[in-house]
Amino acid sequence: MKYTAEINVMPLKAILDPQGKAVSGSMKNLHLPEIHDVRIGKHISLEVEAATKEIATQKVDEACRKLLANPIMESYEFEILENAAV
Amino acid sequence: MKFGVVIFPGSNCDQDMIYVLKDLMELDVVELWHKDHDLQNCDMIILPGGFSFGDYLRSGAIARFSPIMENVIEFANKGGLVFGVCNGFQVLCEAGLLPGALLHNTNHKFICKNVHIKAQTYDALVTSMIEHNQVIKVPIAHGEGSYYADEATLKKLNENKQVLFRYCDADGNITPESNPNGAIENIAGVCNEGRNVFGMMPHPERASDAELGNTSAKVILDSMLNAVLKFI
Numbered sequence: 001m002k003y004t005a006e007i008n009v010m011p012l013k014a015i016l017d018p019q020g021k022a023v024s025g026s027m028k029n030l031h032l033p034e035i036h037d038v039r040i041g042k043h044i045s046l047e048v049e050a051a052t053k054e055i056a057t058q059k060v061d062e063a064c065r066k067l068l069a070n071p072i073m074e075s076y077e078f079e080i081l082e083n084a085a086v
Numbered sequence: 087m088k089f090g091v092v093i094f095p096g097s098n099c100d101q102d103m104i105y106v107l108k109d110l111m112e113l114d115v116v117e118l119w120h121k122d123h124d125l126q127n128c129d130m131i132i133l134p135g136g137f138s139f140g141d142y143l144r145s146g147a148i149a150r151f152s153p154i155m156e157n158v159i160e161f162a163n164k165g166g167l168v169f170g171v172c173n174g175f176q177v178l179c180e181a182g183l184l185p186g187a188l189l190h191n192t193n194h195k196f197i198c199k200n201v202h203i204k205a206q207t208y209d210a211l212v213t214s215m216i217e218h219n220q221v222i223k224v225p226i227a228h229g230e231g232s233y234y235a236d237e238a239t240l241k242k243l244n245e246n247k248q249v250l251f252r253y254c255d256a257d258g259n260i261t262p263e264s265n266p267n268g269a270i271e272n273i274a275g276v277c278n279e280g281r282n283v284f285g286m287m288p289h290p291e292r293a294s295d296a297e298l299g300n301t302s303a304k305v306i307l308d309s310m311l312n313a314v315l316k317f318i
Contacts, residue, residue: 015234016268018194067151070144070180072187073234 003048003056007078009069010041044068047083056080087314089113090128092158092174094120094149099135099172103291106307107132110295113311120152130167130314131158133174135227135289145188145230146176155181167317168283169212169310172228175275175285183283184276185243186235188228192268196229200300201266203274203288204254207247210277211313212284216305221258222251224288224303226266231287233269233276243276250275251286 011017020039027035046063050056057080069076089107093100100117108115116126120138125131138149149155155177162168162183170178178184191197203222205213216222235243243249251274255264265272267287275286286306293303 014236015189016192018190018192018268022194067147068143070147070187072179072236073189 001050001052001056002083003050003053004081004083005044005046005048005056005060005078006081007044007046007060007064007068007076008041009044009064009074009076010039012073012075015073041074048080053080053082087114088126088128089115089130089132089314090118090125091115091132091134092118092120092154093134094136094138094152094177096138096140097134097136097173099289099291102289103132103134103171106291106294111307111311118154120149120154122154123157125154125157125161129317130169130310131161133158133168133170133177134291135172135174138173138177141173141230144176144180146173146178146180149173149177150180159183162278162283165280165282167211167314170283170285171289171291172226172231172287175287176230178283178285184278184285185239185248186233186276188230188287189232189234189268190230191228191232191266196227197231197266198225198227199266200225201274201288202254202256202258202264203251204258204260206249206252209247210250210281210284211317212277212286212306212310213250215309215312219258220305221254221256222293222302222305223256223300224290224293226288228267228287231269232267233273233287235270235273240270242279243273246279248277248279248281249273250277250284251288
């Protein structure tokens, strides 16, 4: 089976996110002062081949833990979607 | 005695490091390609500065999985001496050989300028020849150099004297203004608990040649050499 993983990697709350802070600051220039606390992370999408959704989940989790996110500075979450049969 | 400088795709300070070690300090230096698995019996492994794999994902994150890193990690875990400068420091943190991580500079800009640093421990192999309170002028050149560690790690680093250098002003005062990148507690370099793995963001190899007008950081490489001589 082929699955698609949609992964979100975000800077940890405890860590200053200078990109998000700069974007937050620009909101008042857009006359949208009600928008604040912008935090910017990454979205990663990948395909994985696995016998079951559970195995696909394990593989993606391993990839996140080892490479795609650094637990010292980032958190991650993902969703596994079954690819439609062609 | 032999030094090995690892070259990743995107390393760009490898030749500067080799020049200082080989031409100025007349040491035996070999280049180690990232795809190899042979550390060629080197006594110390150096991970140079640069932008390995284009700094994609996070600085050092992809290089940390280069084939030679398996051997570098094994070497370090057996007590072998490993020194990372700039991107090399980032690779060592990503590999878990050094605690903490390097975040984007707080101003979100690439910073390339001379800064000042002060050793925080004089019994580490790369700081042993530095005089007490000596201020070292040395360049930094990085976008992701803001050292970060959580509170528990930081406490341990301070208690174990694992902080090698802190950013300071020209007079040696460690102040928020002298912190170029937002590094936590002005930290510019750390070592591991075993005191055999070292990392720093500033570039000592760029402040070691009289031709370049600044030899302030040569004492770091001299300390390193002295240490290797004692170690082997």
